[in-house]
Each structure stands twice: as structure tokens, then as C-alpha cells.
Amino acid sequence: MQRPRNAMEIFKLLEKSNCKKCGEKTCMAFAGAVFLAHRRLDECPKLSQEALNQFAGKTPEHHDILEESSGDLLKKLKSDVAHLDLATAAERVGGRFVDNKLTLKVLGRDFSVDTGGNLFSEIHINHWVAVPFLDYILHCQGVPISGSWISFRELREGMERYPFFKKRCEEPMKRVADIYPELFDDIVHVFGGRRVDSRFQSDISVVLNPLPLVPVMICYWLPGEGMDSSLHVFFDKTADRNLDVESVFTLSTGLAQMFEKIALRHGLADAAS
Ligand code: SF4
Incomplete structure (x- = not known):
């Protein structure tokens, strides 16, 4: 078949x-x-x-879903965005509207959509960025970031999806972090992130901004005293009002894939798989 x-x-x-x-x-x-x-x-x-x-x-498979499996979804989102007043939307979503394009900072780089629904970016336009980006423009409520971090489980409808989030996002990220300690320096550099003061007694805490009102914090605990290492991803408690949980999942698993690619580039293919 x-x-x-x-x-x-x-x-x-x-x-x-x-x-x-x-x-x-x-x-x-x-x-x-x-x-x-x-x-x-x-x-x-x-x-x-x-x-x-x-x-x-x-x-x-995750790596070939760009246009093939999600083409219809992308088409629909682009068409919906083309019917939006992008100038007004820019204010709501923390972007800017210039030259008929709404532009957001996505992981430190400009990512834009024009009034025809066409996407433009300094970075490769992956499905895992494009779908949440458009979904965010359409549905973000513009709720300001609170500064309080919660787990994926605590997001609306996050509890039932958490086992898959753990398997597709936190576990692959942890595997990479375990074998490649420079990961966190690299993601700060590559994705425009920043190290922040240690949270939840972690050894390393890094904040990334995949979308202006949806920051993501990755915390890593080194192994010690008979304990395995640990990695958890946190979101601002307003995240599910600014982005649907499905798009939060897509963004996070996309990030995990990028971390694996960074590790692969450093010749860690076997160890990371
Ligand atoms: S997909 Fe399978 S496991 Fe899931 S609800 Fe349907 S029958 Fe049950």
C-alpha cells in the first residue's frame, strides 16, 4: 500500500x-x-x-514531514494568515509589521510572513518552525510573559500528552546533553539563547525564545551520588494561552531534533542514537 x-x-x-x-x-x-x-x-x-x-x-518519519505530510496543514494556516490584518496582529504577537510583512524573532533570527501568506526567513524553513509560527500568529492571545515556569504536564491538555513529550523531547535532549557537554554553549550560540541563574536546583539552565511570548527553559542536572543525570523542559505559565499545546509539542520536538543534529555534526552520531 x-x-x-x-x-x-x-x-x-x-x-x-x-x-x-x-x-x-x-x-x-x-x-x-x-x-x-x-x-x-x-x-x-x-x-x-x-x-x-x-x-x-x-x-x-519526523525528518521528512516538511511539505509532504503537513503540506495541507501549512497551506491552510498560510491561507488563514493571508486573511488576517497583519499590522494589528503584529502588536498582539510581539512582532513588527514593515513592507507588508509581519516579522518575529524566532530563535534569534528574523522569520516573516507577508500578506499573501508567504514565508521568509534567514534560516531554513522547517515544518517544526513554520507550523507553530503561523499558529502563533493566528491564535496567540498576547498574554505577557509571567516569569513563572511550569512543566509541559501543567499546560492545558499537557498531562495526557506528557509521556510522548518526554519520549520525543526530554529524553533525546538528555541523551545528547549526557554525551556532549558543550551542547548548552552551542545552543546559546546557534539559537540566540541565554544562560540564566540555575532554576529548580539544576546545574545548567538555558532559556531559548522560539516565539516572542513563548520562552522555553531547559534545565539539566548532572549525574551525582548514585543519581542519573536529568533534563526537563519548562514553559512560561502563560504558554498555553499564546500557543496551542500541539504547536508547543511540535516546537519542542523540533528543537530536540536540532540538538541531535548539532551532536551529529560533532561526530557523536552513534552515541546520540
Ligand atoms: S488508537 Fe488504538 S489505543 Fe488509541 S484509542 Fe483508538 S483503539 Fe484505543
């Missing part, structure tokens, strides 16, 4: 019992997450081997 063309093709394979054993509220939500490569088909424990075989190797 060909790669699924939409979430409905995946949904048809599922039991449709909405049993929630996969961690999603419904089978439809799970199908959508698989289609967007946020989940793997084999994470539904109810699926028969026969059904699994139908799409074996055909469901999207």
Missing part, C-alpha cells in the same frame, strides 16, 4: 473504540497524530499485525 494520503486512511485501520490506551482521547486524534508524524502507528496496542503491515515503513 502507498503512504497514507490523509488521517482518514489511518483511522480506517483502527479499532475505533476510543479506548485511550494510546494516550489520545480518540482514535481520530491518534490517526491525526500519526499522519503528522507525532506518533507511530504501532503505538496503538489494539492494532493487528496485518493492519500494521499495510503501512509498514510508509507512515511519515
